[in-house]
Amino acid sequence: QSENPDMEARLRDIREGIDHGRFPAYVFNDQEIFDLEQEKLFGQAWTFLAHESEIPKPGDYVTRYIGNNNLIVARDEHGEIHANLNMCRHRGNMMCKSEMGNASHFRCSYHGWVYKNSGELIGVPYLAEGYEGKLKRKDWGLVKARIDTYEGLVFGTFNEDASSLEDYLGGFQFYLDLYLKQGPNGSEVHGPPDHWITETDWKIAAENFAGDGYHTPVAHQFGFNLGYFPSSGATHSQGWAASIPGKGHGIGLGHTPGFTPFAGFPDALTAEIKKSLTPDQVEVFSNTRTAVGTVFPNLSFLMQPFSLIPGETGVRFVTMRLYHPIGPGKCEMYSWCLVPKDASDEYKEAAYQAYTLTFAQAGTFEQDDLENWARLTRMAKSSAAKGIEFPYLMGMETERDEDFRGPGHVVKPYVNDSNFRNLWGRWADYLLGEA
Ligand code: FES
Numbered sequence: 001q002s003e004n005p006d007m008e009a010r011l012r013d014i015r016e017g018i019d020h021g022r023f024p025a026y027v028f029n030d031q032e033i034f035d036l037e038q039e040k041l042f043g044q045a046w047t048f049l050a051h052e053s054e055i056p057k058p059g060d061y062v063t064r065y066i067g068n069n070n071l072i073v074a075r076d077e078h079g080e081i082h083a084n085l086n087m088c089r090h091r092g093n094m095m096c097k098s099e100m101g102n103a104s105h106f107r108c109s110y111h112g113w114v115y116k117n118s119g120e121l122i123g124v125p126y127l128a129e130g131y132e133g134k135l136k137r138k139d140w141g142l143v144k145a146r147i148d149t150y151e152g153l154v155f156g157t158f159n160e161d162a163s164s165l166e167d168y169l170g171g172f173q174f175y176l177d178l179y180l181k182q183g184p185n186g187s188e189v190h191g192p193p194d195h196w197i198t199e200t201d202w203k204i205a206a207e208n209f210a211g212d213g214y215h216t217p218v219a220h221q222f223g224f225n226l227g228y229f230p231s232s233g234a235t236h237s238q239g240w241a242a243s244i245p246g247k248g249h250g251i252g253l254g255h256t257p258g259f260t261p262f263a264g265f266p267d268a269l270t271a272e273i274k275k276s277l278t279p280d281q282v283e284v285f286s287n288t289r290t291a292v293g294t295v296f297p298n299l300s301f302l303m304q305p306f307s308l309i310p311g312e313t314g315v316r317f318v319t320m321r322l323y324h325p326i327g328p329g330k331c332e333m334y335s336w337c338l339v340p341k342d343a344s345d346e347y348k349e350a351a352y353q354a355y356t357l358t359f360a361q362a363g364t365f366e367q368d369d370l371e372n373w374a375r376l377t378r379m380a381k382s383s384a385a386k387g388i389e390f391p392y393l394m395g396m397e398t399e400r401d402e403d404f405r406g407p408g409h410v411v412k413p414y415v416n417d418s419n420f421r422n423l424w425g426r427w428a429d430y431l432l433g434e435a
C-alpha cells in the first residue's frame with residue numbers, strides 16, 4: 001500500500017490507461033515519479049552492472065550503480081565476482097573513486113579501514129587500542145548486493161526476495177542470445193563504455209530501444225537517403241515486435257526482404273554462431289536485419305549491419321547500453337560495443353568503427369535520437385503536460401503471429417506499440433508494489 005493515497009490513485013489510473021492504449025506525458029520528467037522509481041523499481045528489480053569481460057582478471061573492478069547506490073563490481077583472487085556498496089562501514093566515505101582498475105584491496109582515505117576486493121574488512125587502525133575487543137571485523141564488511149549472471153551479463157539487486165535472474169528474464173534469453181552468443185565463446189566488450197550525461201529521461205530511451213521502428217525512417221532519414229539502410233520507408237515496417245508479457249522486456253526484429261541471413265558476419269563465424277543457437281533461434285535471426293531490444297528496466301541492445309560505404313553490407317555491430325537515471329528527466333548513458341570473442345582483430349576493429357560512427361557518444365544515429373529525446377523530456381515538464389496522455393494504440397487487436405518460432409507475444413508488423421504497453425505495464429506494477 002502506498003503512503004501517498006493520491007499517488008496510489010494516479011498509478012492505478014495509469015495502470016488502467018496502459019491496457020487501453022494510453023500513457024501520461026508527465027511521468028517522463030517528474031520528481032515524485034523519479035523518487036518512487038528509485039525506491040520501488042530500482043530498489044527491487046535486477047539492474048545490469050557489468051559485462052564479465054570488463055573484469056577478466058583477478059582484482060579487476062569497475063564502479064557501477066543500482067539505482068542511486070554506487071557499487072564496486074570486482075573479481076576476487078579466486079575469480080568470483082562481487083558487487084559491494086562503495087561505502088565504508090566506518091563513517092560512510094566513498095571507498096573507490098576510480099571507475100575501473102585492478103586492486104586486491106581498498107583502503108579508505110578517511111580513517112584507513114582496509115577491505116579485500118571481495119568486501120571483507122581486514123584492516124582497522126588501532127583495533128586493539130581503540131575498540132577494546134568490541135569490534136569484530138567479520139561483522140563490518142562492505143554491504144553486499146546479490147548478483148546473478150546470464151551469458152556474461154552481471155546483474156545485481158539489493159532485494160533479498162527478488163526471484164532468480166532466470167525467472168526475471170522470463171524467456172527473453174531466446175532473444176538476448178542473438179547479441180550474446182556470437183560464436184562458441186560468446187561476446188566481449190570492445191574497450192570501456194562511453195558514458196555521458198543527457199537531459200533525457202531514462203524511460204524515453206528504454207522505450208525507443210524496446211523496438212521503436214516507427215521513428216527510424218524519420219529521425220534517421222539521412223541513413224535511408226545516403227543508402228545506409230537497405231530497406232526504405234516503404235518496407236521498413238516489416239518484421240516483428242516480440243515481448244515477454246508481464247516481464248516488461250521487448251525487442252523489435254526488423255526484416256528486410258531479400259536480405260541475406262546473418263549478413264555482415266564473416267562466413268566462418270556465421271557457421272559457428274548457428275551452432276551455438278537453437279534451430280528456432282537460427283530461423284528467427286535469419287529473418288532479422290536489425291534487432292533492437294530492452295531488458296526491463298534500463299538495459300538495451302542493438303545489432304545491425306553497417307558499412308562505411310553506402311549500399312554495401314559491411315559488418316554487424318552490437319551496442320549495449322544502460323540508461324542510468326540521475327534525476328527526473330536526466331540520465332547518464334553508458335554505451336558499449338560488443339564483439340564476437342572469436343572474431344578476428346580486423347573484424348572487431350571494423351565493428352567498433354561502425355559502432356563509433358553510429359551509436360557511440362558522438363555517433364550520428366545517437367545524435368538524431370538524443371535531440372528528439374531531450375526536447376521530448378523538456379516538454380514533459382511543462383504544466384500543460386500534466387493533463388496530456390499519449391496514444392499507445394498500435395496493434396491493440398493484433399493476434400500473436402503463430403508461425404513465429406520465438407517466445408512471448410509476437411506481432412507483425414515491427415511498427416507496433418505492443419512492446420511499449422508491456423514495458424509500461426511492468427513499470428506501473430513495480431511502482432504499485434505489485435510486480
Ligand atoms: Fe572509512 Fe572512517 S570513513 S575509515
Ligand code: FE
Nearest residue numbers: 215219365369
Ligand atoms: Fe534511433
